[in-house]
Amino acid sequence: MSSIIQLLPDHVANQIAAGEVVQRPASVVKELLENAVDAKATDIKLIIKDAGKSLVQVIDNGLGMTVTDARLCFARHATSKIRQAEDLFSLGTKGFRGEALASIAAIAHMELKTKQEQDELGTHIVIEGSKFVSQEVAVLPKGTSFAVKNLFFNIPARRNFLKSDTVEFRHVMDEFQRVAMAHPNIHFSFYHNGSELYNLPAAGYRQRIVGIMSGKTNEKLVPVNEETEIISIQGFVCKPEFAKKTRGEQFFFVNDRFIKSGYLHHAVMAAYDGLLKDGLQPSYFLYLQVPPNTIDINIHPTKTEIKFDDEQALYAILRASIKHSLGQFNVAPVLDFDR
Numbered sequence: 001m002s003s004i005i006q007l008l009p010d011h012v013a014n015q016i017a018a019g020e021v022v023q024r025p026a027s028v029v030k031e032l033l034e035n036a037v038d039a040k041a042t043d044i045k046l047i048i049k050d051a052g053k054s055l056v057q058v059i060d061n062g063l064g065m066t067v068t069d070a071r072l073c074f075a076r077h078a079t080s081k082i083r084q085a086e087d088l089f090s091l092g093t094k095g096f097r098g099e100a101l102a103s104i105a106a107i108a109h110m111e112l113k114t115k116q117e118q119d120e121l122g123t124h125i126v127i128e129g130s131k132f133v134s135q136e137v138a139v140l141p142k143g144t145s146f147a148v149k150n151l152f153f154n155i156p157a158r159r160n161f162l163k164s165d166t167v168e169f170r171h172v173m174d175e176f177q178r179v180a181m182a183h184p185n186i187h188f189s190f191y192h193n194g195s196e197l198y199n200l201p202a203a204g205y206r207q208r209i210v211g212i213m214s215g216k217t218n219e220k221l222v223p224v225n226e227e228t229e230i231i232s233i234q235g236f237v238c239k240p241e242f243a244k245k246t247r248g249e250q251f252f253f254v255n256d257r258f259i260k261s262g263y264l265h266h267a268v269m270a271a272y273d274g275l276l277k278d279g280l281q282p283s284y285f286l287y288l289q290v291p292p293n294t295i296d297i298n299i300h301p302t303k304t305e306i307k308f309d310d311e312q313a314l315y316a317i318l319r320a321s322i323k324h325s326l327g328q329f330n331v332a333p334v335l336d337f338d339r
């Protein structure tokens, strides 16, 4: 009997992996924005058309790539961010899997323009469905631009599965807001079908949150500050009287990465115990820093879930520090009286 097992060609493997990494235009937005952050950009521009279905472009002023790297970045498991398995325990970057660009290039038309500061000329590459179409030397500014067009052009089932522009736009907006909120020190701008939606100058946490959420947010915020050996907590929770019926404005960032955690959410709610009317939800914007070796973010390709070493201790610290902040806010008027 002849053997029947074959290794899949790269472009097929990439297309399969893409199913996991790229669900919708917003997934492309997230990966490209995070790559720009990892490239140490101080200015990042997001441009989309038709909710990202026709175009997602991210332009940064970061490190750029050499001509060799510009070509290699589309290969699967090609990354500059980790070299060995141990590096997974001390991650300082958003990316590390080296599969986003390979996946996106497998299922879209992609254009890369990139130049490093010290180079005279940059590189311009067009790749479609994992096939290199052209590669040229080009006059470019320092930094990188990725444009992704016609997402899922070769997977009609996926393309048809996309929701309305309104829904897809909402997802893109969520990703933009999460990355922009996680990195207030970076100037972000965002354009949809030619109109500017955001232009956020480099700022601190409070100004960035207010810039994204709306001017009225400022007066609702109570600062949270906690420093312990296993965690540092910064950020804001909202005064109980501003709690809402929906869960729209609840954000955890762990080591500058937006994450979802039902467990930590529960800790916040426990801190509000007795302060909220039934069923109302507080807004919160909480920035947690923990030693990288105490978390595992390699659970899912999109990395919105992470595992903490000592969840229970974090729960207790988070709950206590928010309770403390809310308490201080409550006694403030009495102290004013004493003056």
Ligand code: ADP
Residues within 6 Å of the ligand: 031, 035, 036, 039, 060, 062, 063, 064, 065, 073, 078, 079, 080, 081, 094, 095, 096, 097, 098, 099, 100, 101, 102, 143, 144
């Ligand atoms: P990962 O981010 O996990 O390393 P990606 O497929 O997203 O994998 O990117 C592959 C590599 O391409 C990165 O490791 C980085 O070296 C390079 N790269 C991607 N985007 C940029 C960018 N905007 N600026 C500079 N280099 C980039």
Ligand code: MG
Residues within 6 Å of the ligand: 031, 034, 035, 094, 095, 096, 098, 100, 101
């Ligand atoms: Mg990446």
